[in-house]
Amino acid sequence: MRDSEKPQQIIDAAVRVFARHGYYNSRVSDIAREAGVASGTIYLYFKTKDDILVRLFREKMAEWVAFLREAIADLPDAVAKLRRLVALHLKMLEDNPDLAEVVQVELRQGHKFFRGASAHEITAYFALIGAVLEEGMAAGLFRRDLPVKLATKMLFGGMDQVATSWVLGKRRYRLADTADALADVVLNGVAR
Amino acid sequence: MRDSEKPQQIIDAAVRVFARHGYYNSRVSDIAREAGVASGTIYLYFKTKDDILVRLFREKMAEWVAFLREAIADLPDAVAKLRRLVALHLKMLEDNPDLAEVVQVELRQGHKFFRGASAHEITAYFALIGAVLEEGMAAGLFRRDLPVKLATKMLFGGMDQVATSWVLGKRRYRLADTADALADVVLNGVAR
Amino acid sequence: MRDSEKPQQIIDAAVRVFARHGYYNSRVSDIAREAGVASGTIYLYFKTKDDILVRLFREKMAEWVAFLREAIADLPDAVAKLRRLVALHLKMLEDNPDLAEVVQVELRQGHKFFRGASAHEITAYFALIGAVLEEGMAAGLFRRDLPVKLATKMLFGGMDQVATSWVLGKRRYRLADTADALADVVLNGVAR
Amino acid sequence: MRDSEKPQQIIDAAVRVFARHGYYNSRVSDIAREAGVASGTIYLYFKTKDDILVRLFREKMAEWVAFLREAIADLPDAVAKLRRLVALHLKMLEDNPDLAEVVQVELRQGHKFFRGASAHEITAYFALIGAVLEEGMAAGLFRRDLPVKLATKMLFGGMDQVATSWVLGKRRYRLADTADALADVVLNGVAR
C-alpha cells in the first residue's frame, strides 16, 4: 500500500463517519476503525480532529472546482454554462449522499467552513461562478448592469439552500430534477 | 425584577457570549456571568445548554416573522412586499451584529438549526415568503409557472448567503445598501 | 466542612499516594479517591497535576522553615542551634515516612524541585542555615574565614544525602540517632 | 563504523538531548535523530527508554570511579587524596556541562538513580570515598572515631549539593575554584 493512500483512506472514512453521527458525535477512534487503521495513525497524517474536517472539505472542494471548470469549459455560451453548473452541483450532491450530509449539514459551523482555512477553496468556487456571469455579460446574454458579486452569492446561496433543504428533508425527491427550474429562476427571475 | 425577565436576560446574554466566542467555546458559566446570575439559575429556565441555543433561535425567529408579516401586510402588491422583505431582512441583521453573528455563523450546525426543534419557525418564515410569491402569481405580477417552493428556498438562500458573506467579510460595507440590487436579481433574473 | 480544608485534604492525600506509587505512576484520580473527592474537584483548587506537587512541597517546606526557626530561636548559641537543626531535620523525616519518601525521592526531578516555583522556599531554608553559621562566626564559635554559602550547601547536602540513603535503604536504622555524629563531623571535620 | 560504536553514539546523543529538554520531555525519536539513527535502531541496543538513562549513568559512573581511583592512587596520603577527589569531582562536572545537567538534575528521580540498577555504581563511588577515609584513620590523619559511612554520605552529599546549586544557579562562577574551601570544611569542620 502506497503511503499516499492513507490520508485518502482516512478522509473517505471520515466522510462516512461524519455523515452517520455528525462531527461532534464522532470519535477519532471511530474514524480509525472505519479506515482500518489505528487511531494513532491518523495523527501521522492529520494534526488534529479538526484538521481532518478542514482537509476533507478543502480536498473535496478543490477537486470539485477543478472538475466543474473543465466540465463547462467547452460549452458554447454562459447560459449553457450556468445551466450545466447548476445541474452538476445538484447531481454531485445527489450522487454522494454522505458527502452531501457532511458538506450541507456538518460543515457549516462557523469557524470551520467559510471562515479560516477553507476560505481559499470557497473563493475559487465563487470566482468560477463569477467568471460565468461576466462572460454572459460580455456576450450580451446577461444584464449589462448585473452586480456580479452579489449575483454570485445569490446563485450559490440559492443552490446551497435548495440542497440543504433536500438533505434535511430526507431526500424525498430527485434533487437533480430541480436543476432546470432553478436555472430558470436565476436567469429570468420570478417576475413575469 | 419580575421572574419572567430571567429567561430573557439569559437569552440576551447568550447572544452576546455566543457572538464573541462561538457556541462551542462558550461555557454555561460564561453566559451566567454575562447575565448576572449563578450558573445553576440557568437550569431553572433551560433544560440544557443546547436548549438555550434552540430557544434563542426560536424566539428571535418567531419575533422576526411576526414583525415581518405585520410590516409588509399593508403594502400594495407582492413586488413591494418582496422588496420590503429583502430590505428588512438585511437591515435587521445589520442592526443586530451579535445576533447576525450567531444566526449566520454559530447556529448553522446541522442538528441545531434547520433540523429539529427550530424547524417550525423556519417553516413559518418560508411560508411567509411563499405567500408573497403566491400573491404575486395570483396578481399576475410573477410568472404563472413559478415553482414556489423552489423559489422560496432560493430567495431565502440568496439573502442568507449575502448576509453570511457580509458577516464573515467583517462587515466592510452597508448590508442594507444591497437590498435593491438583490431584489432586482430575484425579480428579473440575471438574463437580459 | 470549610472550603479551606479541601486543598489540605488533597495535598495530604497526594503525599500518601505519591509515596506509594511515585509521582509519575499516580493518576489524578488516585489522589481524588484517596482524598475522598471527585477528580474534577481537584481542579477547583489546583491548576494541574504538577501544581499539586509544587504546592505540596512549598507548603511543607514553608511550614518546616517556620517551625525550625522558632525551634532554635531561644537556644543559647550557634553550636546548640546547629545541633538542634540537624536533629530536627532528621527527626522530622523519620516521623513522616510518606513525606520523606516524596521529598527525598519523588520530588527530586529537575524542574520541579530546586528549580522553578519551589526555589523561594529552598532559599529560605538555606538562609536559616546560613544565619546560624554567621551567628557562630560572630560569636567566635566558628572559623572566622568560614565560606558561609559553601558551608550552608554542604550542611544541607550532607543531611540530605544521609536522609536519602536512609529512605532508599529501607529505613533500617533510626535516622535521628545519627544526628549527633553528623553534627560532630560538621563542626569538627574529619581530620584529627 | 564498528557496530560497537552505536550504543556509545546513542548514549552520547542522549546526554545532549536530556540536558536540553530533560528526560521526560525528550522523545526516543529525538535521541535517535541526534544520534543519526532510526528510532527502531535504539531498541537493538537498549531495552527501553529508561534503560538508556540507566546505562548512561552506569557507564559514566563506572568510568568516573575507575578514573578517580587511578588518579588518587599514587598520592602520598589520605588528605591529599581527599583534596584531589573533591577537586576532580567538581572539575569533571564543570568540564562536562551536559553531563552535569543530566546527572545533577535529570537523573535524580528516585527509582532511576540511587535505587535500582544504578545502585552498584553508586556503591562503588561510596566505597572509594570510604576507603580514603579509612586510610586516613589508619594513618592517624583522621579522627579515630570517625563514623565512616556517615562521613562518606556527608562528603558526597556536600559535593553533590554544591554541584547542583552551581548547575541550577546557571554556573555563574568557576565550580572548581570552590574545591579547596570545600575540602577545608570537610577536613576541619566549621568550628574554630
Add this chain to the structure above:
DNA sequence: TATGAATGAGCCTTCATTCAT
C-alpha cells in the same frame, strides 16, 4: 543490522449538570 510507519494503551482535563444549602 537498520529502518520508520504503524500501533494502541493510557490519562489529564474540561465543563455541562446536579443538589445541598
Add this chain to the structure above:
DNA sequence: GATGAATGAAGGCTCATTCAT
C-alpha cells in the same frame, strides 16, 4: 427561587515500542 461547589463521564492526543521490509 437562587446559589455555586461538587461531580464524573468522556475522548483527543502522545509516544514508547514493535515488526514487516
